Amino acid sequence: MKTNLLAFALAAICLSATLSSGQTNAAPTVSVIRAGTLIDGKSATAKHDQVIVIRGNRIESVSDASSAKIPEGAKVIDLSHSTVLPGMIDAHTHIFLQGEDPALGGYDIQLLKFPASYRAARATISARRAIEQGFTTIRDLETEGAGYGDVGIKQAVEEGLIPGPRIYAATRAISTTGGYNLEGYAPEVVVPKGAQLIDGPVEARKAAREQLDHGADWIKVYMTHRSWSGKNGELVSQPTLTVEELKAIVDETHGWGKKVACHAYSGIGLQRALDGGCDSIEHGLDITDAQIAQMVRQGTWLCATLSPYYKDWAPADSPEGKRDRLRASTHEVSFRKAVKAGVKIAFGTDIGGIPWSEPIAQEFPHMVEFGMTPMQAIQSATSRAADLLDMQGQLGEVTPGALADVIAVEGDPLADVKALGNVKFVMKDGKVYGQ
Numbered sequence: 001m002k003t004n005l006l007a008f009a010l011a012a013i014c015l016s017a018t019l020s021s022g023q024t025n026a027a028p029t030v031s032v033i034r035a036g037t038l039i040d041g042k043s044a045t046a047k048h049d050q051v052i053v054i055r056g057n058r059i060e061s062v063s064d065a066s067s068a069k070i071p072e073g074a075k076v077i078d079l080s081h082s083t084v085l086p087g088m089i090d091a092h093t094h095i096f097l098q099g100e101d102p103a104l105g106g107y108d109i110q111l112l113k114f115p116a117s118y119r120a121a122r123a124t125i126s127a128r129r130a131i132e133q134g135f136t137t138i139r140d141l142e143t144e145g146a147g148y149g150d151v152g153i154k155q156a157v158e159e160g161l162i163p164g165p166r167i168y169a170a171t172r173a174i175s176t177t178g179g180y181n182l183e184g185y186a187p188e189v190v191v192p193k194g195a196q197l198i199d200g201p202v203e204a205r206k207a208a209r210e211q212l213d214h215g216a217d218w219i220k221v222y223m224t225h226r227s228w229s230g231k232n233g234e235l236v237s238q239p240t241l242t243v244e245e246l247k248a249i250v251d252e253t254h255g256w257g258k259k260v261a262c263h264a265y266s267g268i269g270l271q272r273a274l275d276g277g278c279d280s281i282e283h284g285l286d287i288t289d290a291q292i293a294q295m296v297r298q299g300t301w302l303c304a305t306l307s308p309y310y311k312d313w314a315p316a317d318s319p320e321g322k323r324d325r326l327r328a329s330t331h332e333v334s335f336r337k338a339v340k341a342g343v344k345i346a347f348g349t350d351i352g353g354i355p356w357s358e359p360i361a362q363e364f365p366h367m368v369e370f371g372m373t374p375m376q377a378i379q380s381a382t383s384r385a386a387d388l389l390d391m392q393g394q395l396g397e398v399t400p401g402a403l404a405d406v407i408a409v410e411g412d413p414l415a416d417v418k419a420l421g422n423v424k425f426v427m428k429d430g431k432v433y434g435q
Contacts (some may be wrong), residue, residue, distance in 0.1 A: 087136025094352025
């Protein structure tokens with residue numbers, strides 16, 4: 001009996017190995033895209049009548065249609081009347097935010113009343129909306145009180161359980177006592193916070209270690225909190241972490257081979273972010289000439305997220321209204337100067353702060369209006385954003401060897417950048433979304 005059981009077990013193991021071997025050795029799917037116009041994410045100009053051969057999840061070749069060889073048995077996708085581009089990258093999103101309506105409880109209600117399961121369900125929808133719009137990769141810069149939920153959504157996407165983009169997760173984010181919501185409650189009432197709060201370099205380093213240990217791809221730090229219009233009409237921002245606290249976080253994170261994104265509006269906090277060695281400035285509403293020069297010198301990225309600051313302004317004669325208008329006006333000036341100075345700029349929208357029902361591509365017209373060419377704006381969301389993520393040659397370009405993230409739009413985005421809001425085809429990792 002024991003002999004029979006042993007023989008059966010060995011046979012089962014051999015069968016399993018055979019099946020696994022068969023799956024491993026199966027020939028990868030070959031697809032061919034006929035592109036009427038190709039913006040490859042790297043080149044300065046568009047190309048026409050191109051043939052893109054995709055084997056498995058990689059781009060094998062890109063060539064002129066007149067000389068291209070179509071592999072036998074390949075699936076041909078005709079986009080000869082479309083503009084083909086790399087899958088786009090939004091480097092500043094919040095899948096756990098939904099642009100909360102103040103009339104329905106605003107930011108606070110999601111932390112106080114919404115179950116984690118409900119917030120995860122909404123984040124699942126956000127992920128789907130991102131890929132539907134041609135954003136095949138996102139850097140999601142914190143869960144706003146939903147803990148490590150972004151790591152779970154990322155895992156579900158990677159396992160094919162839900163549709164969504166490739167996710168670089170920042171988990172909880174870090175700020176200081178008095179430096180993040182929820183606020184305004186009675187002192188004796190303990191309320192949840194939208195970020196992990198620390199005080200001192202030891203706590204700062206420990207928080208970074210915890211988040212990295214639990215799956216953070218990036219660490220997000222709040223270097224400023226609230227902002228207001230100062231006595232002389234200038235934008236004032238409340239600083240949070242000290243340089244020493246930030247340096248502890250940066251040192252720890254860089255030791256793990258990862259990077260630090262710093263939310264910084266202006267002033268002391270933004271200067272501390274630069275002096276502390278952050279890798280990217282998020283928002284950067286009011287950046288001085290000296291700070292721009294320091295960013296260029298240090299290679300610091302700017303992810304400006306222009307769109308949110310042109311929405312939902314308070315009445316002009318209120319303190320909040322003056323602040324809102326000042327944020328927008330100073331932001332435009334800073335962005336123009338950054339473009340002119342050659343600061344490294346990656347596309348980001350802060351979508352989530354804006355409802356996910358709105359188009360992500362609304363950021364592009366602002367970027368072009370404020371000094372970028374359409375090609376520069378496109379590259380900020382493709383090869384430049386890939387550089388930010390240390391994925392050069394892998395993401396953000398339609399070139400041999402890159403991952404097969406490919407989209408197509410109607411119209412010519414170099415003539416009208418708004419065409420990027422009309423995505424008609426999405427491929428991620430060699431698989432066509434929706435099929």
